[in-house]
Amino acid sequence: MIVRHTRRADGPARAVSRLAAAVFAVLAVTLTFLPVAQAQPTVPRPDPDPFYAAPADLGARANGDVLRFRPVDVSRYGNADGWQILYRSTNSTGGPIAAVTTVLVPRGGVDRPLVSYQAIINALGTDCGPSHTLFTGGLQEAPVLPLLLTRGWAVALPDHLGPNSAYGAARLGGQVTLDGIRAATRLPQAGLGRSPVGLVGYSGGGMASAWAGALAPTYAPELPIVGVAAGGVPANLNELANGLGTAPHPLFGLAFAATLGLEREYPNRIPVSADLSPEGIALRDQIANDCSQEIIDAGANRSALQVAKNPAQVESAAARSVFNENSVEFYPGAPSAPVHLWQGGADVLAPAESVAATARKWCDAGTRVDLVVLPGDHGPASIEGVPGTLAWLDGRFAGVPAPTNC
Structure with a gap:
């Protein structure tokens, strides 16, 4: 490669x-080093907002089904309409869960390109997810959102740690992400029913994005995903x-x-x-x-x-x-959509060797992979990779053949 x-x-x-x-x-x-024993884990306190409560018939619903939704004011990010959607997803042991995504859609037009943006969420509280931090000022990637909206792209930001804020569970994040896309495209008010879809995320958000891309061919094969952009991914x-x-x-x-x-x-x-x-x-x-x-x-x-x-x-x-099980390098599947990976060459949080091994595995499976290494480590790459990532997504939404350095 x-x-x-x-x-x-x-x-x-x-x-x-x-x-x-x-x-x-x-x-x-x-x-x-902790010895194995029986334990009762803590769980976050329930969100006092009844919107987040799972309905009684959750188990009978299909993944991506819209359970309820509400409009939200997203005008601080641009000339866009917004909705929050509670939808059905699945946890790491196959049980039903209710998850939330927040959707921002530029006004005027339907079937706009949809970017599922997996934010960095380092938290145990459910009020630390994007459905809250978008409106409290706590979302560190908030400056990126106007750049996406002004391109005419709709944006969905899932609370990809799930209802128990399971920080560290990367495969769960991939599943919640894919079901959030399903829910966004199933909401008639958003007008995204035939939208092409791109995935973006960095660090923990990059893990969720990479997992979503790898899981999509079997977990959500019907989704029209045209590209997966994941940076700073701890793959192993x-x-x-x-x-x-x-x-x-x-x-x-x-x-x-x-x-x-x-x-x-x-x-x-x-x-x-x-x-x-x-x-x-x-x-x-x-x-x-x-x-x-x-x-x-x-x-x-x-x-x-x-x-x-x-x-x-x-x-x-x-x-x-x-x-x-939460290391995408070891997952046997590969994305069917083109992939753009970027990282710092001296990144010890997302070591270059494991990311390169993942890229090689995906290349061998037939995925078109574009791996870009930026000198330096984790922090600078999160910013320096943005222009190239946006340009790469432009090409995917325009239908241009994806570059590859497999």
Whole structure:
């Protein structure tokens, strides 16, 4: 495979990237060394807004069915109409869940190109998802939305961590994303019934996007997905667990939160709560409904050894198995739509080797993959990759053959 490299401008985000990588490292160690036992995970408190409540007949509905919807004011992002949709999806163990996506549609015209934008959500509280942060000022990628709308593209932003805010469960994010697209195209008021669809996301949002692309041929083959753009994708979670320490870290809270998020999705396979120390239980309860900055503040400079009751110095096969199941590199399927991958060449959060291995696997399956490596690490690539990603999506919506460097 030939990989395109582009130049970058240096920036202070390099230090942030190194911290983020270390945080994920602590997550890996926490899951690896906790002994297996029965546990009852925490779940977020129910949203007081009745719109989010699952209907009684949820199990009888099909994936992507619109359960309810309401108009929302999205004028701060452009001349667009907006709706929030509660829809049926499926969790990691095959059970029915109710999920939410927020749809923004430029006024004038129907069947506009639809971009499903998977935001970065580092949180355990349900009010940290885009359906809330779009209107509270907490969505860090908000400046991108006017760029998409002014191109005439509609945008759907799913709360892709699901109703339990299962931070870390990447395959779940792919399923919730695909069912959110189904719901958006099934809402008559949005006028998107025949819209071509593109997927976009970075980091955690990139994981959800990559998973959605890989799952689509079997999970949602009817969707007219014309392109998948995913940046900074941690494609192999186990790779991050090898040879990493347990020293206190300023961003340990995010690692601990992701541990708890995976426990919410796999309570019988990663029963973390049963093995927490009193300090760990207190921290778990403190951040059970928190967003990113609150979690960072609460967990600053702690370590896995402090929150674990009696860490066993043996690897947990169950934890490794769950990591593999949420690592898109190991998923046997491949996207049928063209793929644009971008990342920093020195990105230890999304190591170049695992992303390149995923790209090679998809190339071998016949997917047209365009892999772009930007010098530097995770932070700068999130910004520097935007112009190229928008240009790549322009081509897919215009029907131009996708570039490939397979």
